[in-house]
Amino acid sequence: MAQTRDAPRTRRILLDAAARAVLAHGATVSLEVVAREAGVSKGGLLHHFPSKDALFSGLVDDLMTQFDATVEAHLDPADDRPGRLTRAYVRAVFANLGHPNGADTLRHDATLMAALGHLPQVLARAQEDGRHWKEAFAQDGLHPQRSALITRAADGTATASLFEGRLEPRELAETRDLLLALTEETGPLLK
Amino acid sequence: MAQTRDAPRTRRILLDAAARAVLAHGATVSLEVVAREAGVSKGGLLHHFPSKDALFSGLVDDLMTQFDATVEAHLDPADDRPGRLTRAYVRAVFANLGHPNGADTLRHDATLMAALGHLPQVLARAQEDGRHWKEAFAQDGLHPQRSALITRAADGTATASLFEGRLEPRELAETRDLLLALTEETGPLLK
Numbered sequence: 001m002a003q004t005r006d007a008p009r010t011r012r013i014l015l016d017a018a019a020r021a022v023l024a025h026g027a028t029v030s031l032e033v034v035a036r037e038a039g040v041s042k043g044g045l046l047h048h049f050p051s052k053d054a055l056f057s058g059l060v061d062d063l064m065t066q067f068d069a070t071v072e073a074h075l076d077p078a079d080d081r082p083g084r085l086t087r088a089y090v091r092a093v094f095a096n097l098g099h100p101n102g103a104d105t106l107r108h109d110a111t112l113m114a115a116l117g118h119l120p121q122v123l124a125r126a127q128e129d130g131r132h133w134k135e136a137f138a139q140d141g142l143h144p145q146r147s148a149l150i151t152r153a154a155d156g157t158a159t160a161s162l163f164e165g166r167l168e169p170r171e172l173a174e175t176r177d178l179l180l181a182l183t184e185e186t187g188p189l190l191k
Numbered sequence: 192m193a194q195t196r197d198a199p200r201t202r203r204i205l206l207d208a209a210a211r212a213v214l215a216h217g218a219t220v221s222l223e224v225v226a227r228e229a230g231v232s233k234g235g236l237l238h239h240f241p242s243k244d245a246l247f248s249g250l251v252d253d254l255m256t257q258f259d260a261t262v263e264a265h266l267d268p269a270d271d272r273p274g275r276l277t278r279a280y281v282r283a284v285f286a287n288l289g290h291p292n293g294a295d296t297l298r299h300d301a302t303l304m305a306a307l308g309h310l311p312q313v314l315a316r317a318q319e320d321g322r323h324w325k326e327a328f329a330q331d332g333l334h335p336q337r338s339a340l341i342t343r344a345a346d347g348t349a350t351a352s353l354f355e356g357r358l359e360p361r362e363l364a365e366t367r368d369l370l371l372a373l374t375e376e377t378g379p380l381l382k
Contacts (some may be wrong), residue, residue, distance in 0.1 A: 017360035022256060024217055066351050104309075113353050114298045123356045130355030147345050152366070155354075156347030163346075164312045164321030175343070178336060181381050189380065190372050 011048055014038050015062050018055055019112060027115045031055070057121040063093055063109055064129045070096065082141025083183035090183070093154040094176040097161055098169065143188040150179050165178055203238055205229050206253050209246050210303060218306045222246070225261040231285035248312040254300055255320045261287065273332025277341055281374070284345040288352055289360065297349055334379040341370050 017038030021029045031052055035045040043162055049055035074091040075084065096102050116122045137147040161167050182189075208229030212220045222243055226236040240246035265282040266275065287293050307313045327337040348366055352358050373380075 024219075026215055026217070028215075055317065106306055107305045110301050110353065114302040114305060116297055117353060117356070118295075126354055127356045130351070133355075148366070149340070149369065152344040152347035152351065154347065155350040156343035156345065159350045160321070162301070162308060163317055164324075165308070165318045168200045172238050175339070176341065178381060190369060 007048070010040070010044075011058075014040070014045060014048055014055070015059055018059050019108070020055075022059070022115050023108065023111055027056070027119065053121045055118065056116050056119055057125050059112065060116060060122045060125050061110060064125070067092070082186050083147070085136055085140040086142055086147045086183045087180055089151050089178060090154050090179045093158055094172060097158055097167070097172055102161070106162055110162055142183065142186050144189045145190070146182065146186070149189055150182050154179055198239070201231070201235075201248075205231070205236060205239055205246070206250055209250050210299070213247075213250070213306050214299065214302055218247070218310065243311045244310065247307050247310055248316050250303065251307060251316050254303060255316070258283070259324055273377050274338070276327055276331040277333055277338045277374045278371055280342050281367060281370045285363060288349055288358070288363055289317045292353070297353055298308065301353055319368045333374065333377050336379045336381070337377070340380055341373050345370055 008026070010175070014034070016114075018034050018060065021034045021037045025033065031045055032042055035042045038045065043057075049058055071085075071088050071092040074088040074095065076087070079087065096105060099105065113126070117126065133151075138144060140147055142150075157172070205225070209225050212225045212228050216224065222236055225234055225246065226233045229236065236246075241251055262276075262279050262283040265279040265286065267278070270278065287296060288295070304317070308317065324342075328342070329335060331338055333341075344366075348358070348363070
C-alpha cells in the first residue's frame with residue numbers, strides 16, 4: 001500500500017494541508033476540511049494523525065523541528081569558543097528574516113502559533129521546546145543572562161518585522177552583527 | 192441620529208467586531224460578515240469605514256494606538272533621566288505579559304498583524320509606527336544601539352511567550368529588571 005511506503009511524504013502533505021487549513025479557517029477547522037485540502041480520505045488522515053490534537057501537535061512539532069534544523073545548519077564547525085550555539089541561533093533567525101519570503105514564513109509561523117498556542121497539547125510541546133533551548137544555552141559557555149538577552153533580542157527583531165513591516169537590510173545586518181559581537185564576551189551584561 | 196452622536200462608540204463596536212471576524216475567518220472575511228458580527232447594516236459599516244482597506248487600517252491603527260497609550264501610562268513623571276521612554280516601554284510590555292489575559296492579548300494582536308500585515312495600507316501604518324518609535328527612542332538619551340537592543344529583547348520576551356507558552360512570573364520579573372537596569376547606563380553595549 002503506497003500509504004505505508006510513502007508515509008513520510010504523506011505526513012508532509014498532511015501537515016502542509018493542515019497548516020493551510022488553520023491559516024484559512026483558524027483552529028476550529030474540521031478534520032474533514034484538512035483531509036479534503038490534502039486530497040485524502042478522512043480515514044487516511046486518521047491513519048497518520050488519530051485526532052485533531054495529534055494533528056495540531058504534529059504541526060507545531062514540525063515547525064519547531066524545522067527551526068532546530070535551521071539553527072543546526074548555522075553551527076560553525078570551526079567554532080569551538082563559548083557562545084557557539086548562541087551565534088548559530090542569531091545567524092539562523094537573521095537568515096530567515098533576510099530571506100525574500102522571510103516575512104511570509106514568519107507570518108505563517110506566528111499565525112499558526114497564535115491560532116493553536118492555547119491548546120493544551122500544543123502548549124506542552126511549546127514549553128518542552130522552551131526548556132530544551134534553555135538547557136542548550138546553559139551549556140553554551142556564556143552567562144545565562146547574556147545568551148538570554150541576545151536570543152530574545154533576535155526573536156524581538158523578528159517580531160518587529162511582523163509589526164513594523166520588512167526591516168531595512170542594513171538595519172538587519174547591523175543588529176545581527178551587534179548581537180554576534182555580544183557573544184564574544186562571556187560575563188553578565190550588567191556588572 | 193444616534194449613529195452620529197455615538198460615533199466613537201459605534202466605531203469601537205465595529206473595530207471589535209472586525210477583529211473577531213478576522214480572527215475567525217482571516218483577512219478574506221467580507222464586510223457583510225463584519226457588519227453582521229457588529230449587528231449593524233452594511234451601509235452603517237460603510238458610513239464609518241468606506242472600504243475593507245479603511246476598516247483594516249483602522250483596526251491596526253487602533254491596536255498601535257492602544258499600545259502607545261500603555262507605554263505613555265508607564266512613563267514615570269518623577270523620572271527625568273536618560274532612558275525614561277525605554278523604561279516605560281519595557282514596563283508596558285511586561286505589564287501586558289504579566290496580565291492574566293496577557294498571552295491572549297498577545298495572541299490576538301499577533302494573529303491580527305499576521306493576518307493583515309501583507310496588505311499595503313496596513314503595512315504602511317505599521318512602518319509609520321516603526322519610524323515613530325525609532326524617532327522617539329533617538330531622543331531618549333541612550334545610545335541608539337542600547338535602546339534598540341533593550342526594546343527588541345522586551346519584544347522577544349513577548350514572542351517567547353507566544354512560542355513557549357506562558358513564562359514563569361519569576362523569569363519575567365528577572366528579565367524586566369535586567370532590561371530596566373540596562374537603561375541606567377547610556378553608552379553603547381559594545382565598547
